[in-house]
Amino acid sequence: MTESLTDQRRLRPRGSNLGRELAEKLRARIIGGEFPPGARLPSETAISDAYGVSRVTVRTAVKLLESQGMVNVRHGSGTYVADFGGQVRTGLQELRSISETIQEMGFTPRMERYRMEQRPATPEEAAKLAIDDGTEVISIQRAILADEIVMAYSYDVIPSSLIPASHVGELGVDSLFRVLDQLGLQPVRALAELHAVNSTEVAWGPSQPESGLYLLLDQVHQDQRGAAVAYSRTYFVEGRFQFMILRTR
Amino acid sequence: MTESLTDQRRLRPRGSNLGRELAEKLRARIIGGEFPPGARLPSETAISDAYGVSRVTVRTAVKLLESQGMVNVRHGSGTYVADFGGQVRTGLQELRSISETIQEMGFTPRMERYRMEQRPATPEEAAKLAIDDGTEVISIQRAILADEIVMAYSYDVIPSSLIPASHVGELGVDSLFRVLDQLGLQPVRALAELHAVNSTEVAWGPSQPESGLYLLLDQVHQDQRGAAVAYSRTYFVEGRFQFMILRTR
């Protein structure tokens, strides 16, 4: 068995590398306030000295932060912390669970399960997940709350073959991402479609919003090889969740 | 056939660099179908030989494409074209004009100007643009059409001080981005907010959509220094414009 090898690999998060790790550290220092918006980061050579890595690695880290909109790199001048309104930092384009985002915003997230069932995939779901028509899938309907206020209604679909029976129970309780992570199925990207929806058939349970106006995030989550691991439709109640997109060149 | 990028340095547009240029060329080849989804790109050394640039430059280009979700890089294996369901669609997070996006999708874009005026900024606009209350701004209301069908209604606001009188005339006709580009005001990032809107007061003119359901993209465009150069609200008619977001780790 090669179990010991995989365990060692876990010490360094799977799929990460020095560049990503350094980017995460720098990001933490920026968020921590050490480098306020507009401030200049140390030079690349200074950073490479401080962290004991090569300047190549520093550059990949900085480039990553730049692509996330955290910093602006100016040739000949330096690298500067981007100035967003002071508070916003997580954009929609970064892949993370909604629960975590709610938590980072200072609220208490909670999941409420409405229905969970195993059934054949509908043609649309099969197309999105690139599986055969009628393959068994697990369907989960949940509400996502922040401080007991409904933020969104989610409809998730996962092929049953990906979830061993021992983990099915966690699906309705824990975050979808966390369960997938435990199974070694880290989605690294998601192809999302956006729609405005006005319907009374989305919400369920108590404290339904009055307007019926939602922002629909229709997502296919993929692993590193491009294989679809989950299909989720999340209906965000308009006005309750601030959606930020960072558009970069 | 090797082409050297460094030879034509004088022709290079401002603010670009070799890495970005190479990324653009590779992107064109991918979109052109030379490398279909799932295909492996030539190795980094092969690309660096073919284009006459160093492997470092190739890596920055590939990293850029990776951050845009165009490719997946696998250590020890190669770089593979990401698989979006067969079609190539431009993601929302890449900053480009709507006209260009329409054109890339194979339609004919057209702008229709409804109203353009110079007036003091409203408090909300002043806040978004980080200017003093009541500063003179130019306000433009337009419709964006693809093959003569209204895709979106846009409400743009630019501080008057940025636009010399000689260029004001072009504002309603040409793309906003193109005018700003001619003035050396290249927006490199935009902080956008997303909303679902249901209103009958957005549309004007003939061929108004029946539903009144829109996806509102509320954007503040910034230059490289983080200064706000324009504030735009674009109401996309629901269902007519496919919105793609690429979420990456």
Added chain:
DNA sequence: TAACCGTCAGTTGTAGGACGACTTACGTCT
């Protein structure tokens, strides 16, 4: 036969040093 396990070539990740291109500040000259 079938599973296992090195080996090896190919590819991406990281290192170190060097120089070019650009920005900024500062001192000099007019």
Added chain:
DNA sequence: AGACGTAAGTCGTCCTACAACTGACGGTTA
């Protein structure tokens, strides 16, 4: 005071080399 040249600092690109990883091939073993 203003224009200009200079120099130091910083990012952009190049070169070479090696480490880490992947995938395929073949030999070994049960």
